[in-house]
Amino acid sequence: MSGSRYRKVPSARLSRLAAFGQLAGGVAGGVLAEGARRLARGEAPKLSDLLLTPGNAMRVADQLSRLRGAAMKLGQMISLDAGDVLPRELTEILARLRDSAHYMPPAQLERVLAAEWGAGWRSKFRHFGAQPIAAASIGQVHKAVLPDGRVLAIKVQYPGIAASIDADVDNVATLLRVSGLLPQGLDISLLLAEAKRQLHEESDYLREAEMMQRYGEMLAGEEAFLVPRHHAPLSGRHVLAMDFIEARPIETLLTSHIEVRNKAMQALLGLVLRELFAFGFMQTDPNFANFRWQPETGKLVLLDFGAAREVPAETTAAYRRMMQAGLAEDSDALRAALVEVGFVSEQQLARHGAAFDRMLDILIGHLGKPGLFDFSDRSFVDRVRAEAEKVAADRASWHIPPVDTLFVQRKVSGTALLAIRMKAQLPLREMVAKAIGENEPVQPTLHRALA
Secondary structure (H helix, E strand, O other): OOHHHEOOOOOOHHHHHHHHHHHHHHHHHHHHHHHHHHHHOOOOOOHHHHHOOHHHHHHHHHHHHHHOHHHHHHHHHHHHHOOOOOOHHHHHHHHHHHHOOOEOOHHHHHHHHHHHHOOOHHHHOOEEOOOOOEEOOOEEEEEEEOOOOOEEEEEEEOOOHHHHHHHHHHHHHHHHHHHOOOOOOOOOHHHHHHHHHHHHHHOOHHHHHHHHHHHHHHOOOOOOEEOOOEOHHHOOOOEEEEEOOOOEEHHHHHHOOHHHHHHHHHHHHHHHHHHHHHHOEEEOOOOHHHEEEEOOOOEEEEOOOOOEEEOOHHHHHHHHHHHHHHHHOOHHHHHHHHHHHOOOOHHHHHHHHHHHHHHHHHHHHHHOOOOOEEOOOOOOHHHHHHHHHHHHHOHHHOOOOOHHHHHHHHHHHHHHHHHHHOOOEEOHHHHHHHHHOOOOOOOHHHHHHHO
16 A cells, blocks of 8 residues: 555644635635636636536545545445436546555554554554555455464544534535535525434444444345354444454456346345335445455445435335335326325425426336346436426425435435346346335236227
8 A cells, every 4th residue: 555545634623624624725725716707708607616617626635535424424424325416527537435545554543543542552453554455435344363373453543533523524515505505595404413313323432333233133144145243342432343254345246147246236225225114224325345255155244334324114105105106107106106105295285296207207118117127227217307407497396305215215225226237137026015005006007008
C-alpha cells in the first residue's frame, strides 16, 4: 500500500468546519470560473448548471472522502440510492465514495487504540496487522491474532466522528440546498433528524455488537449464512472486535456459474423478504462490502450491523398490501398501496396520475412475465425513467417517503442492484408470494391476454 492511501481524519470540530469552508470556497471558485467561460461563449447559464460541473463534483467527493463520517456516509447514500434522479455528473463522481479507502496514519491509529485499550495494548495480541484490511465511512478494519490463536477483525472508529455527526449532516444538507438540487419548499427536517439518529446509532459499536449477536441468533444453524461472533473483552463504543471470517468480496461471484450465482442471490433476496415479513428486523445498509462469499463452502458472510433496526408493523403491512396488489396485477390496488407505503403522495397522483399509470403498466408487464425473473433484462428501465422524469420535473410536487419506508426500500433496492450485477435469474413472484403467505396466481398476464 502506498503512503498516499493514508490521510489524517480531521477530528476537531473547528478543523472539520474549516474543511467544509474550503469545500464551499473551492466550489464557489469553480462556479465563477465556469460562469466566466460560459459568458464568454455568449451563454447565460443557470446557477445549478454551474454548481454541478464535473470539477465541482470532484471537489465535493474528494472533501467528503477526507472528512469521512456522516459527510461521507451521506455522499455514499446519495450516489447509491438516487443515481437515477440526481444529475449524471454528480452521481458518477459521488460513486467514487463507495470505493474510497483512505486510512488513518499509523501515529493517529496508535493514539486511538491507546486511548481505548491503554498504552501497552499490543501485549493483548500475538499479532496486530498495522495495515488495514478495509476502510469505510466511519471506521477501518484490522486483522489481529490473540495469544490463544483466535483470529479477529478489529473495527476502529475514526476519531471525532461521533461528535461531528450533527454538524456534518447539517453542512451536507446546506450544500444540497445551495446547489439547487432540493426545491425550496421541500421540508427535509424529519429526514435530517432521522439521519442524525441513525448515524449516532451506527457510531455506537456497543449497539452494533448487540445487533450482530441478535442477527447471529436469528440465523443460527442456517446453511447459507455466516455471522461473526462478537469478542466482548476488546470491544467498546469506538472499537468493535469480532471473528475474522475468511471470505472474498461478493463481486467474485460474477465468475461463478449461473446456478451458483442464482443460489446465492436467492438466499440474499429471500433474507430481505424474511427481514421484512418474518423477523420485523432488518439490516438496512445494502453496501456490497457488507456481503462476502466463500466459494469453497457456498456460504455468504454478513457484516456490518450498525444500521440494523426494527421494522414497524404498519410498514410491513403496507408492503404486504403493495406486493399482494402487484402479484394480482391490480393497478388500482397497487396505486393505493404506493400511497400507503409512502412512495407517492396524493398530490403527485392528482397531478401526474397518467404517468404513474403508464409506469405501473410497464412494471406489471415486465414483472408478470412467466418463468424466472431475469434481473439482467433492463429493457423496461428507459421507458420507466422517461415517465419518472416527467414527474421529477415538477419540483413543486416532490415528496419524501416516510423514514421507515426509506430504510426498508434502501435494503430492497440495494439487494436488487446486487442481483442485477450478478445477472441473477430467480423465481421472484413465487418468492414474494411465499414471503407474504399468498398462493401465486398461475400466469395472470397470460390469462389477461387471452381474456
